[in-house]
Amino acid sequence: MPLKRHKVNIITLGCPKNIVDSEVLMRQLTANNLELVANSDQSDAVIINTCGFIQSAKQESLETILHAAQLKKEGRIKELIIMGCLAERYSDELRKEIPEIDNCTGANKLDQVIHTLGGNFKYELLSERLLTTPGHYAYLKISEGCDRPCSFCSIPLIRGTHISRPIEKIVEEAQHLADSGVRELILIAQDSTYYGLDLYGRRALAQLLEQLAGISGIEWIRLMYAFPTGFPADVFEQFKNNPNLCRYLDIPFQHISDSVLTSMRRGIGSKEIRLFLDNIRTKIPNIALRTTLIVGYPNEGEKEFEELHHFVKETKFDRLGVFTYSQEEDTFAFQLGDPIPHEVKEERYKIIMETQREITFQNNQQYIGKKITVLVDHSEGSTAVGRTEYDAPEIDNEVTLHDVENLSPGHFYDVEVTDADAYDLFGTLVDKMRHV
Numbered sequence: 133m134p135l136k137r138h139k140v141n142i143i144t145l146g147c148p149k150n151i152v153d154s155e156v157l158m159r160q161l162t163a164n165n166l167e168l169v170a171n172s173d174q175s176d177a178v179i180i181n182t183c184g185f186i187q188s189a190k191q192e193s194l195e196t197i198l199h200a201a202q203l204k205k206e207g208r209i210k211e212l213i214i215m216g217c218l219a220e221r222y223s224d225e226l227r228k229e230i231p232e233i234d235n236c237t238g239a240n241k242l243d244q245v246i247h248t249l250g251g252n253f254k255y256e257l258l259s260e261r262l263l264t265t266p267g268h269y270a271y272l273k274i275s276e277g278c279d280r281p282c283s284f285c286s287i288p289l290i291r292g293t294h295i296s297r298p299i300e301k302i303v304e305e306a307q308h309l310a311d312s313g314v315r316e317l318i319l320i321a322q323d324s325t326y327y328g329l330d331l332y333g334r335r336a337l338a339q340l341l342e343q344l345a346g347i348s349g350i351e352w353i354r355l356m357y358a359f360p361t362g363f364p365a366d367v368f369e370q371f372k373n374n375p376n377l378c379r380y381l382d383i384p385f386q387h388i389s390d391s392v393l394t395s396m397r398r399g400i401g402s403k404e405i406r407l408f409l410d411n412i413r414t415k416i417p418n419i420a421l422r423t424t425l426i427v428g429y430p431n432e433g434e435k436e437f438e439e440l441h442h443f444v445k446e447t448k449f450d451r452l453g454v455f456t457y458s459q460e461e462d463t464f465a466f467q468l469g470d471p472i473p474h475e476v477k478e479e480r481y482k483i484i485m486e487t488q489r490e491i492t493f494q495n496n497q498q499y500i501g502k503k504i505t506v507l508v509d510h511s512e513g514s515t516a517v518g519r520t521e522y523d524a525p526e527i528d529n530e531v532t533l534h535d536v537e538n539l540s541p542g543h544f545y546d547v548e549v550t551d552a553d554a555y556d557l558f559g560t561l562v563d564k565m566r567h568v
Contacts, residue, residue, distance in 0.1 A: 139167045140249070141175035143200075144264070145193050146183025148271040148320050148356075150216055154181050155261035157242050162262065164251035172203055177211035179245060182218035184290060186458035193218045201232035213237065215245055217290045239291055240276060259305040266509055268542025269316035269352075269525060270309045274302055274340065278322035280359065282386075283397045283465035284426065284457065287322050294323060296331045303343050310349035315542055316507065317344060318354045318524060325359040338366040345374040351544065352507070354524055356382040360408055361399040371416045378521040379416060382451075384424040388443040389436035392429055397464060402443075409447060420522035422451035427484060428477030429457045430468035437480055444487050450495060451528050452488045454481050489554045496529070496552035503562055506531045506547045511539045518545070520557075531557045 140161055144154040157179070158168055169175050178200045182193035193216075203209045213235045214226060220238035227233055237244040243253035263270055277292040278285075306317055319341075321327065328336025344353055353376055355367075360383055370377055387393050388402050412419060425440065432440075444452065456477040459470040508518040509525065515532065516539040523529045531547060539545065539561075547559040 139169045139175045140177045140179060141169050141172045142179045142181065143172070143196060144181045145196060146181070146185065146189060146217065148318070149273060149322070150181050150183060151264060152261070152271050152273045152320070153216070153239075153242065155264055156258065157181075157245060158262040158264075159257055159260045160242065160246050160251070160253060161249070163254050163257055164246065164249070166249065166251065168262075172200060173208055175209055177213065177249060178203070178209050179213045179215060182214060182216035184216070184218035184221050185286065186455065186460070188458070190218055197226070197230060197233070201230050204232040211249075213245060213248055215239070215241065220290045221286070259301065259308050261305075261309075263309075263312075263314075265525070266541055267313050268507070268509075269318060270314045271320050272302065272306060272309070272317045272344075273297070273320055274324065274327055275321040279326060280323060280361075280399075281397045281464070283395060283468075284429065284460065284463060286460045286463055289462055291322060294326050294330055296327050296329070296336075298331060299328075299336065299340050299343060302340060303347070306344055306347055306350065310347050313542065315350065316352040316354065317350055318356060319344075320356050322357065323359045324355060324357050325361070325363050335362070335364040337364055338370050341367065341370040341374065341377060345370070345376050351376055352378050352521060354378045354380055354521075356524065358383045360385060360405060363408065368412065368415045371419065379419045380422070380522050380524070381412070381419060382422040382524070386424065386426050387429065387432070387436075387440055389432070389439045392432050392436050392440075395431050395465070395468070396426075396429065402439075420450035422453075422524070422528070423449050424453045424455065425484065426455050426457050427480040428472045430465060430471055432457075432472065441483060441487065444484055444491075448491050448495070449488070450492075450522060451524075452484075452491075453527065454484050454488075456481050492529070493552075493554040496554065496557060499549040499557055500552055501549065503546055503548050504531070504557075504559070506533070506545050506559070508533075508539050508541050508543055508545060510541050511536075529555050529557065531559060533559055533561060536561050 142154050144150055172178050180196055183189040200212050204212050211234050212232055214233055215237045217239050219236040223236040226236055235248045246253045275296045277294045278288050279294040390401050504520050506518040508516050510517055514535050516536050518531050546562040548562050549557050549559045551558040
């Protein structure tokens with residue numbers, strides 16, 4: 133069947149997992165001789181990879197779809213395809229309310245997108261992607277779906293149950309990325325901690341990390357989305373033994389109040405959380421810990437919120453993000469309603485983030501006068517911006533260098549920190565180049 137369109141624009145919304153899906157899709161499109169364009173106005177077909185995790189993400193996805201639908205009404209594009217999480221949950225509703233949509237393919241259905249455009253899905257290319265991130269770092273998806281019963285989360289409804297990718301397939305993709313110039317791998321999943329249980333009958337994250345650490349050219353490996361319940365103890369040894377595993381761990385606790393954690397169905401209590409934190413900081417003293425929290429959950433009263441606030445102050449996470457609770461239909465918590473007013477949720481959000489800002493500011497002050505290694509992400513004129521091993525792209529701190537010339541993105545430099553604020557370090561170059 134001949135390809136229907138020649139020029140395709142892909143719009144990606146949501147998390148890094150969606151970014152990976154779009155990058156895999158882009159490689160498939162080019163393998164089918166379709167041209168990728170950056171602007172919808174220049175395209176024949178628009179593909180929107182949607183997010184449907186919480187209400188604000190749904191709204192952004194819907195607004196993007198409506199804008200593209202208007203382009204189609206005006207005859208400026210010929211085909212509109214919706215994929216991803218919002219399409220998975222609300223396919224029938226979207227088709228009914230927005231007739232300009234030609235196809236809703238949902239999540240994990242990249243082959244259907246290619247078939248809709250008249251192409252053939254090339255399974256032999258699944259380890260290949262066209263990166264949309266800077267060429268020196270890439271997200272690496274190690275599994276899909278989730279088996280956790282968290283009351284507030286719609287991910288299992290959208291992405292299905294947990295399916296680990298075989299180690300050899302992940303390593304093959306990582307080798308392709310390294311060969312293309314990638315120096316930092318950022319491991320992502322809905323639940324990194326669970327990796328391997330379905331395939332190997334045991335948690336195999338440590339084995340995966342060890343094999344990835346042996347790939348030539350990969351300087352940093354960063355672990356994201358590690359669920360606290362059932363965290364595999366042998367991963368601690370990987371942090372100790374593999375110097376290219378960043379001393380950084382993203383582990384979402386969501387709350388600390390036992391009553392809230394029980395209602396959230398997290399499978400862990402406040403005592404276990406504190407023991408876990410003490411354990412990892414004892415075993416890996418220099419590790420940077422990132423977490424995410426939810427404020428405004430239905431049974432979070434003032435007492436529970438104060439407990440959470442105190443936890444943030446005493447724990448002093450290196451990095452922290454906060455979501456306000458979003459009531460999602462078909463989740464276990466939906467039946468609890470949404471009793472906490474929006475303005476109360478926002479006030480609690482501000483309190484936590486202001487406390488964290490002070491913590492991060494004090495932490496950053498300690499870097500002044502010290503030497504650090506910085507991976508440069510981008511450079512323009514006499515200014516370069518990069519990150520330490522303690523910072524993931526887009527969500528964490530940055531390091532800004534002024535009065536420097538010709539620093540190369542993707543290269544590592546030794547930097548002396550001269551100043552710091554709550555979310556940024558500032559420094560001067562010590563050595564022209566540490567290593568490539």
